[in-house]
Each structure stands twice: as structure tokens, then as C-alpha cells.
Amino acid sequence: MTSNNAESFNNTSRDARKYPITTLAEFLRYTLQTWFFERRTLAMESNKPLPTKIEKKLEDRIEATKTLVVQPLSHYEFYVMDGDRDSQVNLQTKTCSCRRFDLTGLPCTHALAATLSRHINPYSLCSWYYTVDAWLCSYAETIYPVGNEEERDVPDDISRRKVEPPPYKPKTGRPKTKRTKSKREKIIMQRHCSHCSGKSHNRATCTYMIPTASNK
Structure with missing residues (x-):
């Protein structure tokens, strides 16, 4: 078992992580709504037994x-x-x-x-799970918008409650925005050359010649 699906979705919502929680939830809902519609349409248009x-x-x-x-x-x-x-x-x-x-x-x-x-x-x-019918069943449900906040029917005992944010103590340093990688994941670092400011190499292997006054 791999976490490829989670990694793919995590990459999709990378820029939305900094949004407020309600905006983030709406972003995730809209993303799934779009995906479900597009994949359901592809499955319905398929004329073969398998995707x-x-x-x-x-x-x-x-x-x-x-x-x-x-x-x-x-x-x-x-x-x-x-x-x-x-x-x-x-x-x-x-x-x-x-x-x-x-x-x-x-x-x-x-x-x-x-x-x-x-x-x-x-x-x-072939297993049924590989068929177009299974593909269509996976996206058969429709994801609807939440609607305007003013139109929601909220019970009085719920609306009277005041929900406070959890206690939070800011940590020193810059806030963390990237997830913690597991021990088995390779950390790929992009090298930068201090000689020509290029990428994928360093000063020792740089072949770029910066023109000087004597070379002009």
C-alpha cells in the first residue's frame, strides 16, 4: 500500500493550506465537486468495458x-x-x-x-473493480454547494453557542508550511551555483565563464 493518492491530493491543496479553515473547506469541496463531475462524464462517455x-x-x-x-x-x-x-x-x-x-x-x-x-x-x-461500471460507481454521487450562510437553518441552542479557538502558543521562528517527510522519503535538495547563480551544479563544477574587464 502506498500513499500516492494522499500525496497527489496534498500537492493539489498546497497553495490553499494558508487559507482560513472555512475557505479551505470550500476549496476542498469545490475541487472534489469538479473531479467527480469530470470523471463521471468520462466514464459515461466510454464505449469500452475497461477504462x-x-x-x-x-x-x-x-x-x-x-x-x-x-x-x-x-x-x-x-x-x-x-x-x-x-x-x-x-x-x-x-x-x-x-x-x-x-x-x-x-x-x-x-x-x-x-x-x-x-x-x-x-x-x-478482469476483476469488476477495473471495469467502467466500477469507475462510474466511484463517482456516482453528486457533491453540492454548501449554500449561503444566511440561508442555513441553525437551531437556537446551537446558534447561541460561542465557539472559541483552541489555546495556541506561537512558536519561535518562521511558521512551518511543509509537511514532515517520513524516514523512507528522500530529501531532494536543489543545488545552486555561487559563481553563475545557475541550478543543478555548484561552483566547483561550473563551466560558465563570467566576462571580466580583461576579456572585454
């Missing part, structure tokens, strides 16, 4: 099956010869000894080779 990226991945794997040799073991089991990486496929349990099919739910090259040898539709082996 474009998954369709391309499946086509590339089908193209790679041309170099494989399939030996049937039973009606559902096959031995697929792939050079030094031979694998055993079971189409009934949707498994392959290479484990790629088992872990991802998308047929690996060996499973596709066995499928095509039996003239079975490759789409029938």
Missing part, C-alpha cells in the same frame, strides 16, 4: 503473448512457457504461479495466453 489506461495495459499484455507457448494440462489449467519464467495458470480460480494475476485481479501475460488459446474473452477474467 483507457487499463485497456491499453491489457492490449500490451495481449501483444506480449505472441512469444509464449501454451501447454494445456486440463480444461482450466495450463503450463505457459515464457523462456526462463514458465508459469502455471488456472483459469477457474483465476490464479497464476507468477502471482501477478492473483494480486492485481488483472490477467497477466501467462493467463491471457492461456485464455486466447481457448478462445475465451479476456475481459471475463
